[in-house]
Amino acid sequence: MSASLLYLADRRALFMGTPLTIRRHVLPVSRMILCLEGELRYQPFGEGPLIPCSSLLLPVGLPVTVDSSEALIADCYLDVCGFDYAVLRQQARRCEHAIYCDLRDEQPLREMLNAARLQLAPAAALWPQLEALLNPADLVASAEHYSDPRVEQVVARIKRTARDNLSVDELAAGVGLSGSRLLSLFKQQAGIPIRRYRLWRRLHYATCLLAEGCSLTEAAMGSGFSDSSHFSRTFSDMLGFQPSALTRSHCELKILVNPANGGESAAISTPPELAASSFKCDAHGRG
Template identity: 40%
Template sequence: MAAQTLPSLLYLWDKRTLYIGPLFESLKLSQGAATLVVSLDKPISFSMEGEAETIECTSLLLPAGLSVTIHTQDAVVANCNLDALGADFSGISALMQEKHGKICYNLKQYVEFQQVYKTMYVQQLDSNSAYNLLDDLLEKRFSQFYPNHAIDSRVAKVVEKIKQTADDNLSVDDLASLVNLSVPRLVQIFKKQTGVPMRRYRLWHRLFITAVKIASGGNLTEAAINAGFTDSSHFSHTFKAMFGMAPTIILLQPNGLKIVIPNP
């Protein structure tokens, strides 16, 4: 695949985000969302924090909040941040062939996933076309293999409220009152459902809001502040902590980057 001749794609949707393109350095991730990584051309590898072993694979599924290093070897990859409430992660877990600690790797249906992502990348699909393809791939095509996944409506309500008020920094007390729970109980069930604490999820969503504002023509500093970050430095620090690289690595890559957002 002539990766260098195509701009990378960053699709931003409310439910998921998806990056497709080459990655030119290893990633030290501590994600705010569960993530599916699929190589589109050559094998990649990963290593767990505190372990010397490196495992080669063509795809890997990471739970939210896990620290891991991905060695991309300049591969073209599809990096999909999955839905916050865990339905994607639960289903795709059933499609993985192998497991190391909390990481699942090597999709049984790797060829099908690879083909869908290649179609998006080579055809440089618009937001709606790409989302329909991805939604079919993740939710419908292999759903007969998926276990039942319970979603706590109280956590779903809190996630939606955080999305609506990311720049307001509502207190945990306010969020607990919203769903008639004590703070300790909300903290417990939120972490169980999403895999991350509320504060980390809020930061994750602020990264999303910042990227959407940049795609809409805003500059980085204004976009970061409007999303609730103290300044652009706070944004960059959070981005690197979660994605394992500085935002400039993504935004200023040599083959270019196209940020794709839904039509208003």
């Protein structure tokens, strides 16, 4: 079986492979989960029977359990401002418990992602093709979505300064708002508290440090956590498994960071042996 892959970019993150052991957790950003092989099931709010599906679109902040057993999945963490989510939900064949299921045009996406996984596609090749399939022009034009430009500016600043852990008042002052007004506006727009999003971006940066070969302690301290225990608790709370799972010698997980990333991750590039590989996909998403 191919190694699992974790792609990190400025707007999104993408995991492909057999998931690590996952417990019930609350989503830090909205997610699209696509079954590549096997069976995908979910349990809304962590209660009731497991419901089968071929793909899921999960809103931010929803407590959910996803059971993929031994399946291969593509798990895409979408942009925090909600544009991807607004576009993709138009494709859902059904909606249950605020969860959109079974996207209409998922097959081209499945074929492209499977080709990327099998060919170990470099990050710079994968993201443009994924962008085109997540946000086709016709659905972009009809998407009902508004993002306050002040929130977008704050998100961009948090990305640039993830390890600095700027205060809410500092972030608010940069866009001419009070701290309390920014707290309210960010929650309204993004669906999560700003403090939780700041933690998410620090986890993103810490994972980039792990990709560079840093230890858990070095990644924790380098991304602004007080210690490795705080980092591990936050990681587990948001993602459902311990970060130590990413560093175990038997864990076949490759982390690929987009060399075009802005902000704190800009210095981390795709490993040379991956950058040299090619990733080809035809108009129908086939490799």
